[in-house]
Amino acid sequence: MDKLIIKGGKKLTGEVSISGSKNAALPIFISTLLAPGLHEISNVPFLRDINTTIKVLESLGGAVQGNGNIVSIDTSNINSVEATYELVKTMRASVLVLGPLLARYGRARVSLPGGCAIGARPIDQHLKGLKALGAEINLSHGYVEATAKSLKGARVNFDMPTVGGTEHIMMTATLAKGDTIIENAAREPEITDLAMMLIAMGAKIEGAGSDTIKITGVKQLSPVNYRVMPDRIEAGTFMIAAAITGGDVKIKNMQLGDIDALIFKLLDTGVEITNKNGVVKVKGPKRLKSVNIKTRPYPGFPTDMQAQFMALMSVADGASVIAENIFENRFMHVSELMRFGADITIDGRSATVKGVKKLSGAPVMATDLRASASLILAGLAADNTTEISRIYHLDRGYESIEKKLAALGADIQRVKE
Ligand code: UD1
Numbered sequence: 006m007d008k009l010i011i012k013g014g015k016k017l018t019g020e021v022s023i024s025g026s027k028n029a030a031l032p033i034f035i036s037t038l039l040a041p042g043l044h045e046i047s048n049v050p051f052l053r054d055i056n057t058t059i060k061v062l063e064s065l066g067g068a069v070q071g072n073g074n075i076v077s078i079d080t081s082n083i084n085s086v087e088a089t090y091e092l093v094k095t096m097r098a099s100v101l102v103l104g105p106l107l108a109r110y111g112r113a114r115v116s117l118p119g120g121c122a123i124g125a126r127p128i129d130q131h132l133k134g135l136k137a138l139g140a141e142i143n144l145s146h147g148y149v150e151a152t153a154k155s156l157k158g159a160r161v162n163f164d165m166p167t168v169g170g171t172e173h174i175m176m177t178a179t180l181a182k183g184d185t186i187i188e189n190a191a192r193e194p195e196i197t198d199l200a201m202m203l204i205a206m207g208a209k210i211e212g213a214g215s216d217t218i219k220i221t222g223v224k225q226l227s228p229v230n231y232r233v234m235p236d237r238i239e240a241g242t243f244m245i246a247a248a249i250t251g252g253d254v255k256i257k258n259m260q261l262g263d264i265d266a267l268i269f270k271l272l273d274t275g276v277e278i279t280n281k282n283g284v285v286k287v288k289g290p291k292r293l294k295s296v297n298i299k300t301r302p303y304p305g306f307p308t309d310m311q312a313q314f315m316a317l318m319s320v321a322d323g324a325s326v327i328a329e330n331i332f333e334n335r336f337m338h339v340s341e342l343m344r345f346g347a348d349i350t351i352d353g354r355s356a357t358v359k360g361v362k363k364l365s366g367a368p369v370m371a372t373d374l375r376a377s378a379s380l381i382l383a384g385l386a387a388d389n390t391t392e393i394s395r396i397y398h399l400d401r402g403y404e405s406i407e408k409k410l411a412a413l414g415a416d417i418q419r420v421k422e
Contacts, residue, residue: 009393009407011384012416013366017252019413020284023240023259024050024404025074025233029195031098032172033202033233034058037078038065038105039179040206042228044078049233050404053397057096061088065102080228083109090116090147096401100128100149101169104135104177107151114150126332134161134174138181158183158222166191166216166302172199178220179208187218193303194263198234205229237263238309239403240285242378244268245313246410247287248276249320249386254413256285266306270296270314274321295323295360300330312338312379319347320386321360328355338376341369345383345391366391374402381406385415394422 025048035058037044049055049071059069059076066084070077086106093099093116106113118128132142132149137159140151158181161174171191176199178185190196192214200213206229209221240259247254248271261268261280268278275290295318300308308331318325319342329335336356339349345364350357366389371377377399384391396419399406407417 156181
């Protein structure tokens with residue numbers, strides 16, 4: 006197993022380029038199941054979750070080939086409608102194959118994902134949506150089995166804006182008969198990106214990016230070439246890396262408008278952010294100011310940036326209250342941040358972070374994807390050496406993060422444990 010060794014205290018400077026979005030690429034890959042033929046997806050990041058999605062598609066009979074950041078997916082010969090426990094347990098997003106397979110083949114069988122490190126994460130809303138479209142759903146032996154002679158458009162009102170649920174029903178409804186209206190839809194930019202891919206395939210979709218999405222079913226969709234949007238969470242993580250080290254970093258290939266909630270909070274902490282010809286410059290202040298955040302569905306503050314922002318607040322002047330409203334168990338990084346000397350107390354779904362002058366490097370353990378990023382950020386700001394173990398979480402969602410940070414002047418190395 007690999008671990009990261011960081012010698013902290015270096016101000017980051019220079020230029021970094023943001024990779025394609027993991028969370029957009031996953032459903033985009035899966036949506037190729039809706040149209041038989043050869044699709045070409047570009048700006049794909051090299052990540053473990055992408056490899057898992059490729060394995061899922063291959064297990065269904067898809068033929069996948071990579072050439073740098075371009076991936077060709079041929080879905081002409083799909084010969085299975087089952088996603089196994091082995092695949093779904095490694096990556097929850099695999100459940101998104103259920104609806105597209107059902108829409109194309111009238112039947113699909115997919116393992117239930119179960120809980121994960123950050124909470125229970127049920128898929129009841131996905132199943133509610135599929136049932137509304139006319140699917141018959143049976144749960145047995147840990148699998149969801151869905152069948153439908155034909156799917157019919159319907160009104161689907163989600164109990165909460167779920168990203169995966171919205172993507173799942175939007176994809177499935179493209180091939181249902183008539184109109185589907187998704188109410189209380191999630192509005193994340195990755196949903197809009199998926200909608201743009203589906204529209205390019207011939208789907209009729211209006212309102213993606215708002216809380217009401219209308220999908221008018223079509224008889225068939227065609228394969229396309231599509232470029233994945235930049236990863237806004239990776240971009241946000243590099244913005245915080247610049248801020249926490251008092252650095253001065255230029256970020257290329259990011260879409261500034263996708264992460265406004267973070268940008269406004271960073272400005273409040275005293276970070277300078279300027280945008281010149283699409284290159285975003287982030288300059289950290291001598292001493293950061295504390296601000297409070299509450300995670301919310303988009304356009305609110307993203308839960309996927311909560312752990313990284315907490316690392317930042319652990320060295321800010323004053324106290325910050327961080328409320329996690331999306332997942333019930335997403336404070337596992339707190340005890341690890343405290344090993345750096347951070348002063349944090351948790352009360353239910355809120356954490357109070359009292360900024361300290363300096364963090365001190367420590368051996369720590371990564372617990373989930375974004376928690377791993379927060380430990381790297383703390384390590385960059387801390388004095389002495391930090392060792393982060395269990396970094397396989399990191400490889401699920403950040404492309405070459407240690408190489409990108411090293412190019413900005415960080416002293417960071419990956420070593421075999
Ligand atoms: C996606 C992102 C993840 C991000 C999350 C919230 C991907 C691959 N992952 O996850 O990085 O942290 O959005 O922005 O895009 N819920 C239910 N029932 C359901 C579905 C969801 O109760 O059927 C709950 C969840 O437990 C959670 C909340 O709704 O509390 C939001 O989850 P959701 O938006 O669905 O997250 P994911 O799509 O799994």
